[in-house]
Amino acid sequence: MPKNLSQIAKQKKIKYFLISFVDLFGVLRSKLVPAQAIAEMQKNGAGFAGFATWLDMTPADSDMFAIPDPDSLIQLPWNKEIGWLASDLYMDGKPVEASPRVMLKNQIQKLKAKKLQMKSGVECEYFLISEDGLSIADPRDIQSKPCYDQSALMRRYDLIKEICDSMIELGWKPYQNDHEDANGQFEMNWDYSDSLVTADRHVFFKFMVKNLAEKHGLPVCLKILMLLPYPTIETSLIFSLITFITSLGLSFVSIIMWSEYLISFIFLKYFDIFFLKSCSERLFKQIEYLKLFLFSFV
Numbered sequence: 001m002p003k004n005l006s007q008i009a010k011q012k013k014i015k016y017f018l019i020s021f022v023d024l025f026g027v028l029r030s031k032l033v034p035a036q037a038i039a040e041m042q043k044n045g046a047g048f049a050g051f052a053t054w055l056d057m058t059p060a061d062s063d064m065f066a067i068p069d070p071d072s073l074i075q076l077p078w079n080k081e082i083g084w085l086a087s088d089l090y091m092d093g094k095p096v097e098a099s100p101r102v103m104l105k106n107q108i109q110k111l112k113a114k115k116l117q118m119k120s121g122v123e124c125e126y127f128l129i130s131e132d133g134l135s136i137a138d139p140r141d142i143q144s145k146p147c148y149d150q151s152a153l154m155r156r157y158d159l160i161k162e163i164c165d166s167m168i169e170l171g172w173k174p175y176q177n178d179h180e181d182a183n184g185q186f187e188m189n190w191d192y193s194d195s196l197v198t199a200d201r202h203v204f205f206k207f208m209v210k211n212l213a214e215k216h217g218l219p220v221c222l223k224i225l226m227l228l229p230y231p232t233i234e235t236s237l238i239f240s241l242i243t244f245i246t247s248l249g250l251s252f253v254s255i256i257m258w259s260e261y262l263i264s265f266i267f268l269k270y271f272d273i274f275f276l277k278s279c280s281e282r283l284f285k286q287i288e289y290l291k292l293f294l295f296s297f298v
Contacts, residue, residue, distance in 0.1 A: 003070035005042045008083075009035035015081040019046040019068050020203070021089055022100050023054040028207055031066070042068055045090060055089075056098045064091040072200045077166040078212060086200045104199060121192030122202050126209055127184045127221040128156065136184025137218050146183050153179040156186065159216045163188060163209060172201060 008014070017038050020030040031046045045065030050057035055064075066087035074084045088105070089096035096102055111118055128137040141152045153160070160177050167174040173191035180187045188205075192198060213220040 002042075003073070004039075005068065005070050005073070005083075005085075006035070006039040008070075008073065009038060012075055012083070013080065014075060014083040016083070017041070017068070018082060018084045019066050019087050020085060021048075021066050021087050022203055024056075024098065024100065025054050027054065028203060029053050038068075042070065045087070048089075050089075050091065050096065055096065062091050064089045064096055066090075069200075074170060074204055076208075077169045078162075078208075078215070084204055084207070086203065101196075101199070104196060108196060118195040119192055120195045120198045121190075122198060123187055123189050124202065124205055124209075125180050125185055125187045127182070128159075128186065128213060128218045129184065129221050131217075131219060133219065133221070138184060141179075141183045143183070145181075146179060146185075147181040149179045152183075153177075153186070156218075159213060159218060160186065160188070162212050162216075166208060166212070167205075 005017070009017070015035055017033045017035065018030045019033055019041060020028055023029055029048065031048070033041050033046060045067040047063045047065055049059075050061055050064045051059050057064075066089055068085035068087045070085070072084075072086035076082045076084060086101060088102055089099040097106075108118065129135065130137055138152060138155060140155070141149070143149055143152075146152060164174050164177055167188075167190050175189055175191065177186070177188045179185070190201070193201070210220050
């Protein structure tokens with residue numbers, strides 16, 4: 001039996017739900033739904049116009065509906081009145097194949113048919129920047145090799161502690177935080193899990209870091225690939241270690257994780273081609289969208 005979100009709202013005193021999905025640029029899209037309406041949303045979904053959210057659609061397409069996954073529910077540690085939910089997109093009663101989360105779930109099912117299970121873990125890096133976005137937030141963070149700089153790290157203790165405490169409360173098992181290889185850059189690590197769980201947590205992590213940083217008066221920038229936010233410093237990458245569990249033991253593949261569910265794109269490119277060999281023409285077409293993921297702001 002699926003979890004009853006209406007009952008959970010009463011038990012946890014949740015007043016609103018964010019029903020969310022990620023578009024093809026890694027942007028989190030949501031609707032804020034009062035708890036009194038969540039039963040209907042859990043059954044039929046929250047409506048969205050796909051063409052307005054960087055999905056491969058036009059105004060002529062039907063509305064799509066985001067069906068929340070109750071297993072993904074996260075009660076915001078900094079605002080207990082709100083519950084966040086990842087969702088799967090449907091249009092005309094069918095899954096939206098261009099949705100990154102749907103793509104990832106399709107790959108998981110293909111693995112399951114081959115008696116494989118994929119687990120993944122991420123190490124997320126971000127910059128704390130000035131309000132106008134033209135420089136990093138800490139003018140004293142100027143070492144030529146700032147990696148693991150304790151002083152720069154501890155000047156941001158209040159924010160990093162609140163983010164890490166939130167992950168502890170959520171049961172993510174964070175295990176280390178550090179100043180990274182660029183001025184103004186920080187990294188936070190938590191335990192690996194099933195690939196879908198890790199992807200959902202990664203999406204929420206970006207949302208959480210942005211909200212808590214803004215609470216502390218510190219805007220956040222997350223950069224993907226090798227485009228530099230500032231010409232004199234390093235960039236941020238999001239790495240993912242993927243583990244395939246088989247009946248014969250463990251096999252490891254290490255890749256760069258471009259953006260939360262977009263592990264599915266890489267999965268399509270490197271695994272469907274070489275050993276799954278069952279990628280549909282429409283899903284294979286989505287690999288081309290990788291070329292568009294040059295950077296992403298949180």
